[in-house]
Amino acid sequence: MTVFNGERLPVEIFQLDKERMVKGWYSDVYFRNISRILEKLSQEGYKFKGEDIGNIEVEMQIFTRRKPYSIIGGIDEALAILKECTGYFDDDGNFINTFDQLEVEACHDGVKAYYYGDPMNVEPVMKIRGRYRDFAILETPILGSLTEASRIATNVYQVLEAARGKDILFFPARFAHYKLQALHGYAYTLGVSAYNKDYGASSNRYVSTDEQGSWWGGKGGGTISHSYIATFFGNTAEATIQFCRHMPLNVNRIALVDFDNDCIGTSLKVLKTMFEKYLALFKKGEVKEAKRYKLFGVRPDTSSSLRDISVEPLGDKRLDNGVNARLIYRLRKALDNAYLDWNLPEEDIELARSYCQDVKIIATGGFNPDKIRDFERSKVPVDIYGVGSWLLSNSSVEGTNNDFTADVVKVKKDGEWINMAKVGRRACNNDKLLPIPADY
Numbered sequence: 001m002t003v004f005n006g007e008r009l010p011v012e013i014f015q016l017d018k019e020r021m022v023k024g025w026y027s028d029v030y031f032r033n034i035s036r037i038l039e040k041l042s043q044e045g046y047k048f049k050g051e052d053i054g055n056i057e058v059e060m061q062i063f064t065r066r067k068p069y070s071i072i073g074g075i076d077e078a079l080a081i082l083k084e085c086t087g088y089f090d091d092d093g094n095f096i097n098t099f100d101q102l103e104v105e106a107c108h109d110g111v112k113a114y115y116y117g118d119p120m121n122v123e124p125v126m127k128i129r130g131r132y133r134d135f136a137i138l139e140t141p142i143l144g145s146l147t148e149a150s151r152i153a154t155n156v157y158q159v160l161e162a163a164r165g166k167d168i169l170f171f172p173a174r175f176a177h178y179k180l181q182a183l184h185g186y187a188y189t190l191g192v193s194a195y196n197k198d199y200g201a202s203s204n205r206y207v208s209t210d211e212q213g214s215w216w217g218g219k220g221g222g223t224i225s226h227s228y229i230a231t232f233f234g235n236t237a238e239a240t241i242q243f244c245r246h247m248p249l250n251v252n253r254i255a256l257v258d259f260d261n262d263c264i265g266t267s268l269k270v271l272k273t274m275f276e277k278y279l280a281l282f283k284k285g286e287v288k289e290a291k292r293y294k295l296f297g298v299r300p301d302t303s304s305s306l307r308d309i310s311v312e313p314l315g316d317k318r319l320d321n322g323v324n325a326r327l328i329y330r331l332r333k334a335l336d337n338a339y340l341d342w343n344l345p346e347e348d349i350e351l352a353r354s355y356c357q358d359v360k361i362i363a364t365g366g367f368n369p370d371k372i373r374d375f376e377r378s379k380v381p382v383d384i385y386g387v388g389s390w391l392l393s394n395s396s397v398e399g400t401n402n403d404f405t406a407d408v409v410k411v412k413k414d415g416e417w418i419n420m421a422k423v424g425r426r427a428c429n430n431d432k433l434l435p436i437p438a439d440y
Helices: 029-044 075-085 132-162 178-199 226-230 236-246 263-283 287-293 325-341 346-358 369-377
Strands: 057-064 069-071 087-089 095-097 103-106 112-114 126-131 168-170 205-207 254-256 297-299 360-364 384-387 404-413 416-419 434-436
Touching (some): 029 132, 057 132, 069 132, 069 178, 075 103, 075 126, 075 132, 126 132, 168 178, 178 205, 226 236, 236 254, 236 287, 254 263, 263 297, 263 325, 263 346, 325 360, 325 369
Parallel strands (some): 168 384, 254 297, 297 360, 360 384
Antiparallel strands (some): 057 126, 057 404, 069 112, 404 416
């Protein structure tokens, strides 16, 4: 799936629990109450101000309240909910779908919608016109879908802005329920695609589980864990060599180098061990096999409770501990110059120099936009950032919430649409809204 290609995700991909959703199982109870009351009024033939209130038609608009903008996600799921679950139960208990009687406009997933704190001047991401009791109970799941996906997509976008477009590894799978992985991975790709579109960039997408890529055709990727190193009695070099020996060539060789709390020392051991394997095969003409031992990068992941042994203390844990700027600067210098200590013959020096200086630094552990922005301002030589829990954060960079609001802003009276928004709200427009056909 390619974002911004004009296509929408198919309804089937969301695996909706239609049977319970149409009964209001996922809805705030007051919406169920409202729907039942309107149904009873319709059955009674009740009228108020000359109108059949039970069958009243409304215009509802939905907008983000995250300042100053949201990268919108969840639209396609919201449309799927409407398509499958709009309607009513007849006297025999059969569900009658009335989606084709709605007028729906919606933007595409991945667009940017602004909110400046004024609910009288918003950019709706969806508008729904139709008989209110047919879709009243769907407000809760629709807003939840929009909020969850847009929160992740916008967080990803803001991390990429802080990182100036450097690749971001999407690492929050362990911080949320596994059933959310597909939604989160899809939202991540929305954020990456929106950033690339706005900045003319080409940031790549890296997820850690297959489920995170299931909605857009991606596959999970990764290398080694601390637990894997432990099975080699803490020998990171040997653990990495065996990984390289058995994994296919399309998997990047990234060494996790903080097991001994000595990122530089461990990186140098891995680097030398890997290069020796690489060089021996390269010289024998086994170029493809040699690529198995081409070190793509090293990943320092030092805990914020620890100070790497190569970093002298300044007396401030915020500056001393974890993956800090001093550690990365020293690591880069050590990697770049490692070949000088290998006592190589003259003909191998250029190959070794290139091998060492090609190794990337993938920094992980406690990264958020503020920390990434500080690194980038200081030109800390990180090539790729891995970000986990912050991407699920409810606290945006601007300190505002992430929720969406749905308002009825018009009702139909005597065949005409009249303004009927509560005080402080009004019907607004957004040129990114597109009509949704009944058979989309």
